[in-house]
Amino acid sequence: CAKREGRNRFALFTEEMNSTVVERVTLESYLNAALEKGEFCCHFQPQMATADDRIVGVEALLRWTNPVLGRVPPLKFIPVAEDTGLILPLGLWALETACAQQVRWLSQGLPPLRMAVNISPLQFRNREFCDQVRAIVQRTGIRAEHLELELTESAVMADAESSVGILRELRDSGIRLAIDDFGTGYSSLSYLRKFPLDRLKIDRSFVSGIDRIPANELIVKAIVALGGSLGLDVIAEGVETPEELECIERCGCSEYQGFRLSEPLTAEDFAHWFEDSGYV
Ligand code: C2E
Ligand code: MG
Ligand code: MG
Ligand code: MG
Numbered sequence: 001c002a003k004r005e006g007r008n009r010f011a012l013f014t015e016e017m018n019s020t021v022v023e024r025v026t027l028e029s030y031l032n033a034a035l036e037k038g039e040f041c042c043h044f045q046p047q048m049a050t051a052d053d054r055i056v057g058v059e060a061l062l063r064w065t066n067p068v069l070g071r072v073p074p075l076k077f078i079p080v081a082e083d084t085g086l087i088l089p090l091g092l093w094a095l096e097t098a099c100a101q102q103v104r105w106l107s108q109g110l111p112p113l114r115m116a117v118n119i120s121p122l123q124f125r126n127r128e129f130c131d132q133v134r135a136i137v138q139r140t141g142i143r144a145e146h147l148e149l150e151l152t153e154s155a156v157m158a159d160a161e162s163s164v165g166i167l168r169e170l171r172d173s174g175i176r177l178a179i180d181d182f183g184t185g186y187s188s189l190s191y192l193r194k195f196p197l198d199r200l201k202i203d204r205s206f207v208s209g210i211d212r213i214p215a216n217e218l219i220v221k222a223i224v225a226l227g228g229s230l231g232l233d234v235i236a237e238g239v240e241t242p243e244e245l246e247c248i249e250r251c252g253c254s255e256y257q258g259f260r261l262s263e264p265l266t267a268e269d270f271a272h273w274f275e276d277s278g279y280v
Contacts, residue, residue, distance in 0.1 A: 027072070030069055042267070044270045046257070048256060059264075087122050088123060100142075102147075150180040157187060199232055202220055234254060
């Protein structure tokens with residue numbers, strides 16, 4: 001019993017317990033109502049081709065602002081939404097919002113950008129997932145080849161045999177597929193070869209300080225080589241400095257994303273940023 005270990009120990013124990021549990025319960029109660037109350041929005045972070053400095057796409061990233069809690073970062077609320085199941089309707093909302101935005105930008109004269117959307121493992125494993133994605137493509141009018149789903153290694157490797165079927169179904173609809181945070185999870189190379197993928201997204205942890213950390217450079221080179229031999233494009237995420245950019249280019253990465261180029265922006269700010277940037 002904690003009490004026997006003395007007063008201080010007891011107090012510390014309960015305080016820590018309480019703050020974690022209270023934070024979690026508070027988050028959960030606000031989160032459940034947040035979708036209906038319209039508290040979410042999507043921000044968009046540009047992706048650039050290293051060869052010709054063209055903007056080739058954007059990644060949609062969920063943002064939550066609650067009147068009481070303020071801004072809550074995705075790394076805090078996504079895991080809770082996964083536990084409660086809210087990620088299912090929330091993920092669909094993000095997907096539809098992102099697709100609709102891509103179509104709106106097109107109508108405003110922006111070039112056809114690839115729209116990358118994060119998909120949680122729970123969504124991917126949902127029986128209706130493929131149908132739901134196709135319905136959203138239809139409703140929003142986005143061309144399927146302009147949509148890219150970002151899946152994690154753990155999501156597709158968990159039940160690799162059934163993943164092959166799901167991925168093929170999505171791919172047959174023309175949708176692009178990327179593995180997010182590549183290198184941080186566990187991937188079976190034989191399945192990577194079987195999966196109909198388009199892109200590997202190198203995790204930020206390997207990109208960060210790549211110009212100073214030889215091991216990171218070796219890992220990025222290895223992922224680029226792997227991608228090349230599997231016929232997959234490779235994009236680096238989290239590029240923050242000119243030195244990192246130079247290094248990932250030297251490693252053969254064809255695209256990148258990160259604060260070096262731009263942080264995630266609102267839809268309106270992105271359109272302005274794009275027009276002002278002079279990029280085409
Ligand atoms: P992710 O998909 O790997 O997204 C990249 C994260 O890195 C984003 O964090 C982005 O803001 C951040 N980032 C981009 N460039 C840089 C950089 O140069 N330096 C640093 N330090 N960070 C950079 P964010 O927006 O906080 O999202 C965190 C994670 O939350 C995402 O990681 C993704 O796993 C998840 N997430 C976000 N939106 C969604 C969504 O709509 N659905 C699902 N299922 N997950 C989402
Ligand atoms: Mg992502
Ligand atoms: Mg990522
Ligand atoms: Mg990451």
